[in-house]
Amino acid sequence: MNDRLSVNVNGSFAYDITYNKGFDDLTSFLSKYDPESGKKVCVVSDSKVASFYLDAILRIIEKHCRKAVSFVFPEGEPSKNLNVVQQLYTKLIEEHFDRRDLLIALGGGVVGDLTGFTAATYLRGIDFIQVPTSLLADVDSSIGGKTGVDFDSYKNMVGAFHMPKLVFINIDTMDTLDMRQFNSGMAEVIKSALIRNKDFFDYLKTNSDLLKSRDKEALGEMIYQCNIIKKNVVEIDPTEKKERALLNLGHTLGHAIEKYMNFEMLHGECVFIGTVMAGIISKNKGLITKEDLNSIVEVISKYDVPKLPSDLDYHKIIMYTKNDKKVIGNKIKFILLNSIGEGIISTDVNDEDMLLSIEEYMNNYN
Amino acid sequence: MNDRLSVNVNGSFAYDITYNKGFDDLTSFLSKYDPESGKKVCVVSDSKVASFYLDAILRIIEKHCRKAVSFVFPEGEPSKNLNVVQQLYTKLIEEHFDRRDLLIALGGGVVGDLTGFTAATYLRGIDFIQVPTSLLADVDSSIGGKTGVDFDSYKNMVGAFHMPKLVFINIDTMDTLDMRQFNSGMAEVIKSALIRNKDFFDYLKTNSDLLKSRDKEALGEMIYQCNIIKKNVVEIDPTEKKERALLNLGHTLGHAIEKYMNFEMLHGECVFIGTVMAGIISKNKGLITKEDLNSIVEVISKYDVPKLPSDLDYHKIIMYTKNDKKVIGNKIKFILLNSIGEGIISTDVNDEDMLLSIEEYMNNYN
Numbered sequence: 001m002n003d004r005l006s007v008n009v010n011g012s013f014a015y016d017i018t019y020n021k022g023f024d025d026l027t028s029f030l031s032k033y034d035p036e037s038g039k040k041v042c043v044v045s046d047s048k049v050a051s052f053y054l055d056a057i058l059r060i061i062e063k064h065c066r067k068a069v070s071f072v073f074p075e076g077e078p079s080k081n082l083n084v085v086q087q088l089y090t091k092l093i094e095e096h097f098d099r100r101d102l103l104i105a106l107g108g109g110v111v112g113d114l115t116g117f118t119a120a121t122y123l124r125g126i127d128f129i130q131v132p133t134s135l136l137a138d139v140d141s142s143i144g145g146k147t148g149v150d151f152d153s154y155k156n157m158v159g160a161f162h163m164p165k166l167v168f169i170n171i172d173t174m175d176t177l178d179m180r181q182f183n184s185g186m187a188e189v190i191k192s193a194l195i196r197n198k199d200f201f202d203y204l205k206t207n208s209d210l211l212k213s214r215d216k217e218a219l220g221e222m223i224y225q226c227n228i229i230k231k232n233v234v235e236i237d238p239t240e241k242k243e244r245a246l247l248n249l250g251h252t253l254g255h256a257i258e259k260y261m262n263f264e265m266l267h268g269e270c271v272f273i274g275t276v277m278a279g280i281i282s283k284n285k286g287l288i289t290k291e292d293l294n295s296i297v298e299v300i301s302k303y304d305v306p307k308l309p310s311d312l313d314y315h316k317i318i319m320y321t322k323n324d325k326k327v328i329g330n331k332i333k334f335i336l337l338n339s340i341g342e343g344i345i346s347t348d349v350n351d352e353d354m355l356l357s358i359e360e361y362m363n364n365y366n
Numbered sequence: 367m368n369d370r371l372s373v374n375v376n377g378s379f380a381y382d383i384t385y386n387k388g389f390d391d392l393t394s395f396l397s398k399y400d401p402e403s404g405k406k407v408c409v410v411s412d413s414k415v416a417s418f419y420l421d422a423i424l425r426i427i428e429k430h431c432r433k434a435v436s437f438v439f440p441e442g443e444p445s446k447n448l449n450v451v452q453q454l455y456t457k458l459i460e461e462h463f464d465r466r467d468l469l470i471a472l473g474g475g476v477v478g479d480l481t482g483f484t485a486a487t488y489l490r491g492i493d494f495i496q497v498p499t500s501l502l503a504d505v506d507s508s509i510g511g512k513t514g515v516d517f518d519s520y521k522n523m524v525g526a527f528h529m530p531k532l533v534f535i536n537i538d539t540m541d542t543l544d545m546r547q548f549n550s551g552m553a554e555v556i557k558s559a560l561i562r563n564k565d566f567f568d569y570l571k572t573n574s575d576l577l578k579s580r581d582k583e584a585l586g587e588m589i590y591q592c593n594i595i596k597k598n599v600v601e602i603d604p605t606e607k608k609e610r611a612l613l614n615l616g617h618t619l620g621h622a623i624e625k626y627m628n629f630e631m632l633h634g635e636c637v638f639i640g641t642v643m644a645g646i647i648s649k650n651k652g653l654i655t656k657e658d659l660n661s662i663v664e665v666i667s668k669y670d671v672p673k674l675p676s677d678l679d680y681h682k683i684i685m686y687t688k689n690d691k692k693v694i695g696n697k698i699k700f701i702l703l704n705s706i707g708e709g710i711i712s713t714d715v716n717d718e719d720m721l722l723s724i725e726e727y728m729n730n731y732n
Contacts, residue, residue, distance in 0.1 A: 082448065082452065086448065086517070089517055089518070089523065089524060090518060093517075093518060093520065093523065096688070120526060121487070121524050121525060121526055122523070122524065123523065123525075124512065124513075124514060124522075124525040124526055124527055124605075124606075125526065125527065125605070146490065147490075148490060151452070151455055151459075152455070152456060152459060154459060156490075157455065157459065157488070157489065158455060158487050158488065159487060159489070159490040160486060160487055160490055160491065160526055161490055161491065239490075239491070240490075322462065
């Protein structure tokens with residue numbers, strides 16, 4: 001298994017991503033981070049993840065820090081809001097957390113984003129570490145310092161850039177991931193390959209059975225390859241001025257669909273669909289071939305993408321893309337594929353292009 | 367009048383503070399900032415300041431940007447909360463504000479802090495400029511990128527560091543400041559002199575009548591001198607790890623009193639009292655002389671510091687210092703004076719020291 005990957009921000013070391021089996025190796029980080037055992041630590045998790053791992057993590061932390069407390073909220077995207085953030089602020093105030101103390105995000109993307117945003121804004125910023133427990137968090141949301149919550153049903157409308165002190169990946173957490181969550185995480189994996197690395201895309205195509213059986217070696221290598229892609233992109237562009245936007249392949253229409261479906265579909269499921277639609281637009285604009293598109297659909301179709309309702313209101317979805325953060329002066333920064341393995345940022349995608357892609361998706365791939 | 371002062375962050379230019387009569391010179395900034403007139407601008411203000419200046423500012427902005435809108439909230443510290451921030455998010459979403467657009471904080475410290483925090487967190491951060499209209503904002507809160515709101519009656523508990531693109535000081539706004547607000551602003555002026563510049567303290571002592579008559583030249587020079595002190599401190603320590611804590615002279619007990627009085631006293635009024643108490647502790651620890659303390663009290667007493675109630679609950683005030691952000695691992699980072707013009711950070715101030723200072727204040731100076 002790979003040991004670690006270091007992520008820089010503005011040319012200086014910011015944090016490590018470490019690859020582990022079990023949680024025991026958290027000790028080596030905590031011993032260095034808090035050698036005098038003077039810090040308080042709050043583990044933030046959701047109801048589902050907490051039932052699997054909270055006790056194990058708390059037992060390790062208690063040995064190394066002054067005090068370990070926890071904050072658990074109901075699982076699911078609807079919890080990712082400012083009300084839950086405010087409940088967490090209140091908990092931290094009650095426990096007298098100060099600027100030296102630490103939050104640990106134990107969970108998937110929702111937990112990581114919400115915990116990171118709270119850490120970014122409590123007392124104008126305290127430290128936090130990411131302990132992702134979902135594939136999506138392992139490969140995407142835990143890395144790069146994007147934090148935030150949803151607001152008024154707009155995804156990640158409120159947030160901040162705040163780097164973690166460590167991303168601690170425990171490959172064993174893949175065991176407790178249900179199939180739908182696992183498949184959803186694969187959306188970001190396939191997206192990463194599509195924008196940056198054709199060889200990796202071919203690897204995903206060839207090894208899909210091994211990956212679906214959750215072979216730890218294969219998953220470990222896959223997560224590591226994804227992390228390298230994400231690391232390279234965020235190091236060039238830590239605050240998403242340009243390059244980092246590539247990571248949004250499939251996300252403009254994906255987010256709109258997620259909203260249209262009232263967040264009843266998983267993020268990754270919507271990204272799968274958004275990625276195919278971005279592929280359709282790329283094909284319609286002559287950037288990739290019909291065969292490329294088929295190849296993308298072939299890989300994606302292994303992961304049980306749910307059907308969209310047949311009475312889908314195409315125009316409403318287009319409307320929902322308008323308040324996306326990727327809109328720049330009324331022009332959407334849309335990520336297209338110049339080829340498999342090369343994403344590009346386009347401001348030439350209009351409503352008609354999107355409408356046609358939704359239509360083609362519904363007719364051929366739903 | 368001085369023209370401008372440039373503030374660096376991490377060694378690079380971050381923003382200018384410019385000194386102006388009237389708002390007309392905002393044009394020169396806007397013409398450079400938005401040469402294609404492609405941006406939307408939202409002016410955020412409170413009900414009182416808006417009645418004086420909102421129309422004038424909007425007329426100027428409308429000429430230079432794509433769209434100018436405004437958001438006005440009820441004046442006063444109680445508005446500085448997450449509910450008002452959320453109303454502003456909603457306004458920005460309704461007006462389709464994206465990452466390229468701009469907020470302008472037109473007002474005192476409450477407006478600047480709340481607008482800055484909204485700018486720091488809307489879409490993970492958009493630009494904002496500070497147009498301070500109170501003395502306190504001119505000399506202190508508009509500079510340095512500290513933003514935030516109160517939470518659960520704790521001051522500035524939630525916030526972020528987010529630098530403005532410009533601080534536009536219009537000295538004419540001093541005309542519309544009521545006496546109590548003006549006096550309150552003088553607390554931060556005197557504090558700045560006390561921690562860093564004895565000559566400036568002597569200037570304040572000698573010229574108090576001229577300053578109280580709001581002579582524009584004298585005020586302009588005073589604001590400029592304060593800005594130099596603040597600029598130097600925040601450039602050394604942009605995120606208040608160390609040096610910047612000096613600016614908190616008078617603030618540990620000041621904030622506690624502000625909270626004890628249910629925010630019915632102004633921030634500066636409480637800082638005056640907190641500064642005298644910090645002076646008393648400095649004297650009791652043998653750092654400054656009784657004459658130094660008298661000199662501090664003499665200058666401060668020119669600015670109508672309100673009386674604290676005679677039945678003051680000393681212990682409750684001590685309790686309120688405990689959740690202050692300046693607490694580090696249960697030890698308060700208390701700012702003392704080593705001499706007039708030299709603040710120091712002390713972790714040796716205990717509850718007894720604070721109790722005695724409150725008692726001495728109530729007996730001799732209230």
